[in-house]
Amino acid sequence: MRNLNDFIVFAHVVDHKGFAPAARVLNVPKSTLSKRVAELEKTLGVRLINRTSRRFTVTEIGEDFYRHAAAMLIEAEAAEAVVKGRLAEPSGTVRITASVPTAQITLAELLPQLALAYPKMRVVLHATDRFVDLVQEGFDIAVRDHFAPLPDSGLVQRRVAMDVIWLVAAPDYLARRGMPADPDDLKAHDGLLTSLANDGWTLRREDGTAVSVKPEQRFVADESRVLLEATLSGLGITALPRKLCRAEIGDGSLVRVLPDWQAGTVTTTLLMPHRRGQLPSVRAVVDFIADRLGE
Template sequence: MLNLNDLALFAAAVEHGGFAAAARRLGVPKTTLSKRVAELEASLGVRLVHRTSRSFTLTDVGREFHEHARAVLIEAEAAEQVVRRRVAEPSGTVRLTSSVPTAQLYLAEHLPKLARAYPRLLVQLEVTDRFVDVVQEGYDIAVRSHFAPLPPSGLVQRQLASEPIILVAAPDYLAAREPLERPERLEHHDGLVVASTALPWQLFGPAHERVEGSPKAVMAANESNVLLGAASAGLGVACLPASLCRAALHAGELVQVLPEWNAGTVTTTLLMPHRRGQLPGVRATVEFLVECLAQKASDRV
């Protein structure tokens, strides 16, 4: 029977990229950690890690073993929490990751409310636009906004919100230009785009109409708030998620253009490893985000 502590030490070494970093994080000597992993390899009769003075890489069997070791540790944690959740509120650490726009648009407003609701829960949010391997990097939850359905990944997927992508422009800009009554007329207007190659816009209208609109790109930025600011400044027409525009529309800084048309939808989905969802802290975070983001998405523009 394998020692559960050895599995935990091995998983820590993998997740921190080597014995030295894991030893510092765990507060144990590096030699102890290395020895315990070596004893684990000896008991299994296989090499799990290729070690040199400069590198720490898993063997093929080591990668597969790590995946199952993490599952065992998660199950053990879940078993402990099954008991603890009956006598205590959600507690512990929940590791959460999202892209920059998703964090700004959805999480920034609601995570402080979560902290107040569960003072014994520590949510660690990493905001990054790089691809994150949720399982291998040890995250409990990933929140992703996407335009197309997410591919199968073995992760639990739970939709948080879905909203239209709308066209907006400043009133002063529209007053100075010819009327924009059909998507085809966008060719006579200036466009604020995510990239110079992101044209034409695919627009969907009444009775399942689908039309391309090709404004003249006068500014490109791959950050939605920059495009929002440019639209509010009267530089042209922007194509943005409805909730991002809500405050500017209510303040009269922007007007929705072609209100019967949209450029598709953006969906925000929560993903998590199946076993992590059994932990009380993770479950409380998930339910809180589901409730908050569903309410946000239901607000009218």
């Protein structure tokens, strides 16, 4: 029968990128960890780790084995957490992934506050605009800002915030071109848009009235901060989430256009694999983010 403790030892060694760091964290001799991993490799009949005096690398099959061993470790931690209950102080590493704009706009100020609130917890943020497989890549939480509903992916979804989208422009642009009085006036204005295919906006008013408008395509970028800078430079009118342009509207460098109308909403949703969502540390992070963004 295989010694499942060796699976856990291997996961810790990979997590800490070496036998010596893992030995310090686990408070066991380095030689013991090396012996257990060697015994595991012998039982499996494959090399999991290539190690020399200077280098430590996980083999390709070792990476595949690690994902399953790490999942087993998470399940073991979750089982222990059930016994200890919710009152235990959250600790350990929580891995979060988000797009670059979401990391900059939504999480940049929030995560340092989280780290201060939970000193025994280590927060790791991975900001990327590529597709991330939470389960395969070992992430605990994904933070997603999205305009349309997310597809059903089998992940736990918790919607935590919704923000309105405003039309905005720089004062000098409006001084040159005039302030639109109604949505139809936007046809004569320069629009800063997110794509060539998305050639306008659907505006809605509180009374439920909706209208589609198509300005002149002056500038196109699929990144919100680029659109923000282009708008500040006086290029034209764009649609931005309130949280991205609130400071600029407050200091007068941007002005709301057609303030009775909104150009949609952006929703913030937290995604979690089922097993990781049971850990006290993950629950604490989810609740912290939800409480702060909900404000």
